[in-house]
Amino acid sequence: MPLEIPDINWSLLMPQLVIVSTLLIVLVFDMFDAISKKTLGWMTIVGAGIALWSSIDLLQAGTDQTQFNEMFRIDSYSLFFNIIFLVSTILVALVSISYLGSGDKKQGPYYLLILLATLGMMLMAAGNELIIVFLGLELMSLSLYVLASYFRESPASSEAGMKYLLLGAFASAFFLYGIALVYGAAGTTNIPEIISKLSVGDQLSLLSESPLFLAGIFLLIVGFGFKVAIVPFHQWAPDVYEGAPTTIAAFISAGPKAAGFAAFLTIFVDALPKLPTQATGVIVLLAMLTMTVGNVIAIAQTNIKRMLAYSSIAHAGYVMIGLAAANPDGKSSAMLYLFIYCVMNIGAFGVVIMARTADGENLMISDYAGLGFRKPLLAMFMTLMLLSLAGFPPTAGFVGKLYVFKSAVEARHYWLVIFGAINTAISAFYYLRVVVTMYMREPEEELEFKPYPPTLVIGLVLAAIGILLIGILPSLLLDQAQSAVQSALL
């Protein structure tokens, strides 16, 4: 039988192709010592920028097609997620250029791996097929394991990489096993086909109650749960965030989390209404647990990176609210939330980097005492990011939370929303504690801060403008997210 090669419309794959080319260019240029390593960072930014531009272009053209025998989806949903990933990548690269400086000779692989991970994320969001999702997941995860241990000389960084690798491998195994079981029960790995097999006409089919299928679904939840760090699969997150280079912690907390949710939402938002109600119950329970555990433990942290790690766990819980709602609004609210979350979280990590002194990073919250008046710019950025994380109007974080809560009230998950609302109040406590430290405490010792590197300031200014703009004029993003979901429904 001759191998039939499907028609491929290369123009639809522009974003991915641009990333691959950039990756190769970075690889080649890394060989020349004469070229400043900072140039590699700028190349990454330009490449991601072009990919971002072409994603927006495709999104505006209303593209809705599949490629490679329906394995790969280029629709407004995957394109919206591309934008999230690429914006995160650009912000992280901007921050990295000054974080790594020009002294480190081995920066080539760093940017290379960031680009590879980005490619993996784009595959995950575009996957119409469990296998593609898995491929993307592995491509992303393997790059991240290396990046987490990028500071080879630092024991903490190596430990972070090792921990991430071991637990990540477990999660991948669960995920793969889940795929196998689902395939065994449904006879296909194509996601829309699986979902359509769950019902016959208006009735649920036998498949939706098949133990084999349900076991597979629960294994998938466990696998995703690890990747997006929801409780009780979250233990790796604080250790990895703490040990990994701060830029990579920012990166892991943003794009990969969004990518995990991209695949999570593709499968579950449509499948949940067709599964036994216990499945929704599990998601609701996980959401409550994730928010509460994340926020309560965050209160006890003294290290800012660990605090941000627990806060990012809690934020996964808020996204889960949108997932539990399992309606179109829930899906678009989760997408919107992820976008906003990525920008504000990278922003917060950016400020942590900005607060470096000559003898390294200042990671204890008490180090921030008195910054409010001595480093007004830095403190202002931090305050803005933290307020947005706490969901305070008129910042983007408020818009995100409001939309997520609204979608869940619509789905009649009242208790979940009340839980979310109370959690918001709890989270305000530890976010504000940093603000209190910055503005209301006197410093114990005078710290000599490094001058602000320009690229870092650019990155933070971009993040700050984004947060305020979305906060004041949410329509800019809201309409995009809604149409992304609606067009997928048509």
Place this chain on the structure above:
Amino acid sequence: MLLSLMIFVPLLGMIVVLLLPRESEELIKRATLAFTLVPLVLAVVLFVSYDRSSAGTQYFVNVPWIDAFNINYHIGIDGLSVTLLLLTALLGPICVLASWRNIEKGLKAYMALFLLLETGMLGFFAALDLFLFFVFFELTLLPMYFLIGVWGGPRREYAAIKFFLYTLFGSVLMLVAMIAVYLNSNVINGVAEGVRTFDIPTLITLAGTTGHALADSTFQMWVFLGFFIGFAVKVPIFPFHTWLPDAHVEAPTAISVILAGVLLKMGTYGIVRINMAMFPEGLAIFTNGVGFWGNSLALLGFINIVYGSFCALAQTDFKKLVAYSSIGHMGFVILGLAAGNSAGINGAILQMFNHGVISAMLFLLVGVLYDRAHHREINGFGGIATKMPVYTGITTLAFMASLGLPGLSGFVGEALSLLGAFQEFELITILSTIGIVVGAAYFLWTLQRVFLGQLNPKYEDLPEINKREILTLVPLGILTIVLGIWPNFALDMFSESVTNLVNVLDAI
């Protein structure tokens, strides 16, 4: 346009102030003063040109803001809001003047935050879209938190975070109630059709339409509670009041003035605007006089009055005394509102305005004394009337107005509230008058301990109140006298709106 200009001039001022160089303090102060005087002028224009014979909203602006949720930038004023806008705009420049000398660090940030706070407060009283209303409500929280936390007294950190968390707790419940209202805003007889809305006047109409989901009394009860807790923290109503004394004691003078003068009114304004107008059925459950729940709102008012007054009696810190007296006086507002009749609501609103003016005076006066003596222990003074006769005179006026001396403004509001309440809740009202007696006791006792008797030798050369300080007090003093003699000056403004509200409440 005029109204939008008034709301956003302080915000513009904030940007201007932030751009000024940090060293030119004199310029920063003058600019801030100018940017708070503009809203005052505009508020006076609005107050004068407001058509008193009409109960509807005037000067409204309605432009789309967030299309996806049908959220509009909808603002407008009725008699109630224009009265409170005037109060807010009046206290703005007064507070800037009160901060002229005693802000030692970060003057630029202080003034910028103050202007942001003013925009939040003005916007809150003008907002006619529930979402906008909530955004402005939250917008006041943040600058207030910093103003207390950075420029406050020794326990400022504790006070600021307590204030913030209490209010945030209330406002997240309010947010949930708000979402519930929004989602039910297009459900008629169990069928959802048409677009949803956050528009307050529309929602009020819908909530009175038979068969509409918003008109359902169980639904109204729950959302009533959600909003009520949010506002009760702000008023503050017992048992959510414990943040107030802490916040007042730590806050700088001008911020205490704003807190007592305007921020507490935001709570009661919200109760009138949202809880009473939008959820009359929910309100009826707590005010119909049947059983415990039917008397609960009036009981809360009673507890505030009596508990606040007795606590004030026990204080030795001058500022804390005024703070607790605030809790007591806000109780009259709650009692009047619980009555739900014309006298009660008119009295409550008048009391809101009066309390804004009088408590502002009291806090300014405490500040004047604190700036000179650097402590606020009531028992640490004595006989200073001989050294500061003008100051003593003004203080006596404020005390008398606050304890409800006929002829001064405090009397009219409290008397009307009690008159209204007596028609509905006889026993509770009679018991509430204990608060007035205790109020007279602690004010007169304070007057005696601080101003009369032997002069404490430590204060031999206490300087008299200066011109700038007198300037901050005189407009407020004049208002207390004018409103005492001619209360219709304010009552005329909102009596039409109140009649409307009473008609809605009576229809239940």
